[in-house]
Amino acid sequence: MKLSGSEILIRTLIEQNVDVVFGYPGGQVINIYDTLYEHQNEIKHILTAHEQGAAHAADGYARVTGKVGVVIATSGPGATNLVTGIATAYLDSVPMVAITGNVSCSLIGRDSFQEVDITGITMPITKHNFFVNRVSKLADTVREAFRLAMSDRPGPVLIDIPKDIQTALWDYEPQDAIVPDEKYAAHDDGLAEAVRLINEAEKPYIYCGGGVISGDASEEVKALAEKTDSVIGCSFMGVSAIPTAHERFLGMQGMHGHYASSMAQHHADLIIAVGARFSDRATGNKAKYAPNAKIIHIDIDNAEIDKNIPVTCGLCGDVKLTLGELIAQVEKKQHPAWQKEVAGYREEEKRHEVKRESMNPQNVIACINRCKDADTVIATDVGQHQMWAAQYCDFAKPRKFVSSGGLGTMGFGLGAAIGAQIGSGKKAILVTGDGSFGMCLNELATAVSYHIPVVIVILNNGVLGMVRQWQTLFFNQHYSNTVLDRKTDFVKLAEAFGAKGYRCTEMADFSEKLQAALAGNEPVLIECLIDKDEMVLPMLPPGGSMDDIIVERPGD
Amino acid sequence: MEKYIIAVLVKNHFGVLNRVASMFRRRGFNIDTLTVGETEDPEYSRITVAFTGDDKIKTQICSQLNKMPDVVHIKELEKGDSVIRELVLIKINNNKAFKQDIMSVVDIFRAKIIDYGTSALTIEITGESSKIDAFIDLVKEFGIIEICRTGIVALQRGTGSILSDIK
Known part of the structure; x- marks a missing residue:
């Protein structure tokens, strides 16, 4: 049977078990939206306020479910509005398929109305992208896009479909949903060397990256730590991979990492990096990074090995399968001296804990x-609030922390929280700041329209806190353009969008409002007023190492 | 810093050259020369990239290329084990006073005069880059009007081929 391109597209999405898409209609996707109308019982479309919000929502959906998030936008500005969302997904290895319309093939390259070269624009921020110039290739292109998005290291893929391809007719044969490429463990030679290094280590430290979450390897990390008597830390992207309460878990390491975790990493004699990429935020000054440690690096992406840090032993393979091999082959060890040393770091960390009664980020x-x-999703925007959330939020399960790590996208949070809530079916809390929230607060309209139970907690300090913190510490308190001093009334703003809004200055009041909000089924905004000079600590100054760690606010 | 040559077998789609070149650009790898053309199998094109770097850079370039869905195979062409050529067209001033000198240089380097006019002539020369560089140096004194270099093309010696590697 001959079907139109847009019908083929939607049927192929249904074939891939897509039941929700995020997007925004427009002239060059009007045919696709007409087909979505026909198939509204099979695919739910979430209309956001802005294409960027739709991209972040698809991203949030993918992060909590592990499935491919799908976003649709029209040509031109619709497509370019996706760019920040696609780049965010790319830097954090999130599986996403972005579908854009474009002008008809005969109009391509003529600067037609709402024409933009979106495959050219997104080339460096997608795993791959496609311009579909023949309807006969459409279904297989969509299938290939899903395969690429899910396989190996996940990431976003974009499909650009000109309008005449959407209306052209072609045969469609349904197929089974694409399965990701087969996974494989690292090569035996590398494994043997890794086993030897682990058996020889006295002070092993496992560094979890986001790959532990996307590779579903939390249990294996715990088992390897148990057998080798290792301690565990994580990068920002690895937050929620290991339960906060796990006895071997020291928390996030790096620029704003936990003192004990960063110290243990610095003094380890073996670092086992799992699905991590030694980002500058995780390592600090690379020349002074863990000076006495040998490094085993396990990653599905071979290009990550030796990219940022030269390693002793690189293992390219699926992290879950590779860890399984290591667990089977390493000797069971006890390292009491190491555990005692780490306990000392934990004690030291406790001494720096903030214990103030007031409304402050920690409280x-x-x-x-x-x-x-345990099922509540915590989403964040970017800045101080994000680091506080990463440092202090407790997690019992993976995929419960949704935050833009690699790109650091302010304005990510609300769209992502909406997508995460839809994906998980559980409550979502967005921890945000007044700066970040100001960037994409228009998605409050989406949360209200779809009755999304997301609780928005704004840590309002009236400043762009993270930049201010740098200005305080390194720029002679020159607060250049970081004092917002806006007159925005967030309570009225929430009400104007049709949501409930509260302003809290006391912890008891906040606790009451938060509980009530979590008990309800509608979006609620709670603004918490905090001091403008709160800092994210500890902090490794940019380019610094553990010797330069700042643990207390100057003057405290 | 060493000079490296890699042959990259890619799917013969539009935009592939852009993807490959863009990867070099965005990751800060310098390309010395890049040539591209269809192979004996029209499904594939072959991109020959010459670059300067070290082993670490070479490994990273190959790993990054390997990740690209359009890249089918990568082969390093080592100097001792490959034939390497570059073709250059050089237009120089034709001056009676130099005529004999020009002829001798062309002869010694086994180059060819492919266009001859009273005021200018065009020489074609192929060879390894070092030979080309030496030739250009020698003809400078005659007055070079313009040069067009193809960039490096290379094949491994022996019976092997990049396509046979994937079949």
């Missing part, structure tokens, strides 16, 4: 921890 997050359950 707000502690209250969130008390009110949420």
Whole structure:
């Protein structure tokens, strides 16, 4: 039977078990939207306020479910509005398929109305992209896009479909959903060397990256740590891979990492990096990074090995399968001296804990921890609030922390929280700041329209806190363009969008409002007023190493 | 810093050259020369990239290329084990006073005069880059009007081929 290109597209999405897409209609996708109308019982379309919000929502959906998030936008500005969202997904290895319309093939290259070369624009921020110039290739292109998005190291793929391809007719044969490429463990030679290094180590430290989450390897990391008596830390992207309460888990390491985790990494004699990429934020000054450590690096992406840090032993393979091999082959060890040393770092960390009664970031997050359950998703924007959330939020399961790590996208949070809530079917809490929230708050309209139970907690300090912190510490308190001093009334703003809004200045009040919000089924905004000079600590100064760690606010 | 040559077998799609070149650009790898053309199998094109770097850079370039869905195979062409050529067209001033000198240089380097006019002549020369560089150096004194270099093409010696590697 001959079907139109847009019908083939939607049927192929259904074939891939897609049941929700995020997007925004427009002239060059009007045919696709007409087909979505026909198939509304099979695919739910979530209309956002802006294409960027749709891209972040598809990203949030993918992060919590592990499935491919799908976003649709029209040509021109619709497509370019996806760019930040696609780049965010690319830097954090999130599986996503972005579908854009374009002008008809005969109009391509003539600067037609709303024409943009989106495959050219997104080339460096996608795993791959496609311009579909023949309807006969459409279904297989969509299937290939899903295969690429899911296989090996996940990532975003874009498909650009000109309007005449959407209306052209072709045969369609349904197929089974694409399965990702087969996974494989690292090569035996490398494994043997890794086993030897692990058996010889006295002070092993496992460094979890986001690959532990996307590779579903949390249990294997715990088992390897148990057998080798290792301690565990994580990069920002690895947050939620290991339960916060796990006895071997020291928390996030790096620029704003936990003191104990960063110190243990610095003093380890063996670092086993799993699905991580030694980002500058995770390592600090690379020349001074873990000076006495040998490094085993396990990653599905061979290009990551030796890219940022030269390693002793690189293992290219699926992290879950490779860890399984290592667990089977390494000797069981005890390292009491190492554990004692690490216990000392933990003690030292405790001494720097902030213990103030007031409404401050630590107390707000502690209250969130008390009110949420193990399934609640925590999403964030980018800045100080994001680091506080990464440092202090408790997680019991992977895929419960949704945040832009690699790209550091302010404005990511609300769209992502909406997508994460839809994907997980559980409550979502967005921890954000007044700066970040100001970037994409238009998605409040989406949350209200679709009755999304997302609780938005704004840590309002009236400044762009992270930049201010740098200005305080390294730029002679020159607060250049970081004092917002805006007159925005977030309570009225929430109400104007049709949501409930509260302003809290006392912890008891916040606790009450948060519990009530989590008990309901509608979006609620809670603004928490905090001091403008709160800092994210500890901090490794840019380019610094563990010797330069700042643990206290100057003057405290 | 060493000079390296890699042959990259890619799917013969539009935009592939752009993807490959763009990867070099965005990751800060310098390309010395790049040539591209269809292979004996029209499904594939062959891109020959020459670059300067070290082993670490070469490994990273190959790993990054390997990840690209359009890249089918990569082969390093080592100097001792490959034939390497570059073709250059050089237009120089034709001056009676130099005529004999020009002829001798062309002869010694086994180059060819492919266009001859009273005021200018065009020489074609093929060879390894070092030979080409030496030739250009020698003809400088005659007054070079313009040069067009193809960039390096290379094949491994022996019976092997890049396509046979994947079949």
